[in-house]
Amino acid sequence: MLIxxxxxxxxxxxxxxxxxxFPYARRALPAFVRARGQEPEVRRWLxxxxxEHGAVxxxxxxxxxxxxxxxxxxxxxxxxxxxxxxxxxxxxxxxxSAHIYPDAAAQLRDWHAAGIPLAVYSSGSVPAQKLFFGHxxxxxxxxxxEGWFDTEVxxxxxxxxxxxxxxxxxxxxxxxxxxxxxxxxxxAAREAGMRTALIDRREDYPxxxxxxxxxxxARVERFDAIDTEPx
Ligand SMILES: CSCCC(=O)C(=O)COP(=O)(O)O
Ligand SMILES: [Mg+2]
Numbered sequence: 001m002l003i004x005x006x007x008x009x010x011x012x013x014x015x016x017x018x019x020x021x022f023p024y025a026r027r028a029l030p031a032f033v034r035a036r037g038q039e040p041e042v043r044r045w046l047x048x049x050x051x052e053h054g055a056v057x058x059x060x061x062x063x064x065x066x067x068x069x070x071x072x073x074x075x076x077x078x079x080x081x082x083x084x085x086x087x088x089x090x091x092x093x094x095x096x097s098a099h100i101y102p103d104a105a106a107q108l109r110d111w112h113a114a115g116i117p118l119a120v121y122s123s124g125s126v127p128a129q130k131l132f133f134g135h136x137x138x139x140x141x142x143x144x145x146e147g148w149f150d151t152e153v154x155x156x157x158x159x160x161x162x163x164x165x166x167x168x169x170x171x172x173x174x175x176x177x178x179x180x181x182x183x184x185x186x187x188a189a190r191e192a193g194m195r196t197a198l199i200d201r202r203e204d205y206p207x208x209x210x211x212x213x214x215x216x217x218a219r220v221e222r223f224d225a226i227d228t229e230p231x
Contacts, residue, residue, distance in 0.1 A: 119147030
């Protein structure tokens with residue numbers, strides 16, 4: 001069995017992502033694009049955004065488009081890649097550390113110690129995921145994970161993304177337990193054959209998602225309540 005986990009709303013609070021990480025990236029974007037916009041790894045993503053918007057856009061317009069995407073919480077692969085590069089400076093300067101719920105940090109460590117393999121699937125880019133788990137309030141947790149997946153494998157609400165993750169991990173989908181706070185992501189994982197658990201934290205979701213709202217997924221409020229045994 002392998003446990004695949006989401007980040008925002010699952011291991012970590014939605015408010016940290018929305019109130020700390022996103023505003024930091026929004027503020028830093030103009031200076032970041034001016035300073036590094038000609039580096040190939042940055043240009044590639046700026047050009048991808050420009051191409052989607054009719055190709056001929058100035059960098060100032062691309063910055064406005066990206067800031068609009070942040071405001072709408074778009075899970076856009078180019079935006080996520082650029083955000084990851086910007087957050088790197090924030091972690092290096094100790095402007096913030098990544099929030100992780102204490103129950104999640106403790107349970108991830110326990111599963112790892114018990115020999116249960118762990119992997120991450122988040123809309124945040126893989127470099128952003130590694131930065132995140134490398135700088136959590138509970139220390140550097142990167143060594144706990146053996147797989148990292150972002151939307152380059154596909155959207156989190158598409159069953160095909162979970163089939164591809166299972167293929168890359170070399171495991172049958174039924175051998176993987178996916179944890180997320182978003183029922184549509186869990187629906188897609190279940191369609192691909194994965195086991196699922198809805199993480200329904202009161203801090204992030206004041207109204208419990210009970211009955212039909214849980215879409216038939218196992219529902220827990222903390223990581224230490226997750227049942228890792230097949231039903
Ligand atoms: C990798 S940390 C930043 C999180 C982020 O940008 C995001 O969109 C989180 O989405 P998730 O899929 O983890 O709910
Ligand atoms: Mg989430």
